Amino acid sequence: MGxxxxxxxxxxxxxxVAVFCDAFLERKTRGLRFVVGALLCGVLSYIATIFVSHISEESPITLLKFAALITVYFVFASLFxxxxxxMRLLVVLLAYAIFTLLEFCV
Structure with missing residues (x-):
């Protein structure tokens, strides 16, 4: 379940992140290429989260996890x-900050 x-x-x-980038940046690609890129970004962010959580089991929310996820999202934003x-970095940081705040509120 976890x-x-x-x-x-x-x-x-x-x-x-994609919706936030769509609101503030112009998308390079449309259609299937973007969907595949977003799915790949989701897989990479999941792998980054699991990898970093296993490194620091006592505190899963660390600077290393933050850096890994921001790197994945920035590469996604740079490609698409x-x-x-x-501007891309600022948009990604804001999107990540807003989603993290929503995650803690829910």
């Missing part, structure tokens, strides 16, 4: 969205 819940949260996380480097 793995399925992790997969669902990773998919929601990627969906929120237009915009300057700093």
């Amino acid at each position: 793995y399925w819940l992790g997969i669902v949260f990773s998919c929601l996380d990627v969906l929120c 969205y237009l915009g300057k480097f700093w």
